[in-house]
Amino acid sequence: MSNNPQIEDNDGNDDLYEHYRFIADKGQNPLRVDKFLMNRVENVTRNKIQKAAKDGNIHVNEAVVKQNYKVKPGDVVQVLFEHPPYEYLLVPEDIPLDIIYEDDALLVVNKPAGMVVHPGHGNYSGTLINALTFHFDNLPNNSSNRPGLVHRIDKDTSGLLVVAKTEEAMAHLSKQFFNKTSEREYIALVWGNVEDDEGTIEGNIGRHPKNRLQNTVFDEEEEERGKHAVTHYKVLERLGYVTLVSCRLETGRTHQIRVHMKHIGHTLFNDERYGGDRILKGTHFSKYKQFVDNCFKVLPRQALHARTLGFEHPETGKKMSFECPVPDDIEACLDKWRNYSKHVID
Structure with missing residues (x-):
């Protein structure tokens, strides 16, 4: 998935937004790009992928490709549109949070089962991040532009998550998770x-x-x-x-x-x-x-x-x-x- 950069299109206009980015595995067998994307994008129809290809919104290695392009090992496949991904159009929502601990740097929340951690395809509201952005101002973004989010758990998994409130806390906590010391x-x-x-x-x-x-x-x-x-x-x-x-x-x-x-x-x-x-x-x-x-x-x-x-x-x-x-x-x-x-x- 992408960090949502804005991409300059072939005409020099800054009006394309990256919605998806995938890098084909080293062992990737040649596969049509429409089938490749069907295997990786949740809740998408073949018609939508084919329309994206027809509209010139599917790029491989920064070049527009048709739906029958064969993906090869190491290919960078992008899906680009003229509007930002809906999951980045965050709307703060007054959703109660079960806060276990909080100080100036971080908070620990107990997420209930059924709550999605961050907006994504098919879940653009009611998420933990919608709640966090309502209750807290200026949360730092992680590498995927998710405010405060250091790690995540699945929608139907309940339990503990740590949320960063400062840039320093985000960097420090993210490093701990990356280094497996958490x-x-x-x-x-x-x-x-x-x-x-x-x-x-x-x-x-x-x-x-x-x-x-x-x-x-x-x-x-x-x-x-x-x-x-x-x-x-x-x-x-x-x-x-x-x-x-x-x-x-x-x-x-x-x-x-x-x-x-x-x-x-x-x-x-x-x-x-x-x-x-x-x-x-x-x-x-x-x-x-x-x-x-x-x-x-x-x-x-x-x-x-x-x-x-x-x-x-x-x-x-x-x-x-x-x-x-x-x-x-x-x-x-x-x-x-x-x-x-x-x-x-x-």
């Missing part, structure tokens, strides 16, 4: 009985070649694809057909825990995007199906919560550590499984 622990309920009490999952994560809404782990033969990712997990509670685990991130890739846990055969409970919203373990009895459906109703999202967050304060150098309780929806689901595993499963 500490992040998540609580996840996953399908199946995780065999080892603890372990480490390591594997490059990148966009799924066939399902553009998912990411996936690439095997050793495809090392040039995706980005290095490491997740450490520890079993907290075994509940028969599901397991409660603690996951600590060494890297911060999109959907990292969701992708890594599925990779080892333990998809997150009720994770619709990765197939966890159906029965993956258990019996065929209708009563069991009804029980699982009831669990899905009390927890209508993936069972993932960013419970703890630790970092060095950008001004004082003091070690800061925060924790927020598991939210009610996950706790209600866990109580159901505890009761079920105690009375039904041997």
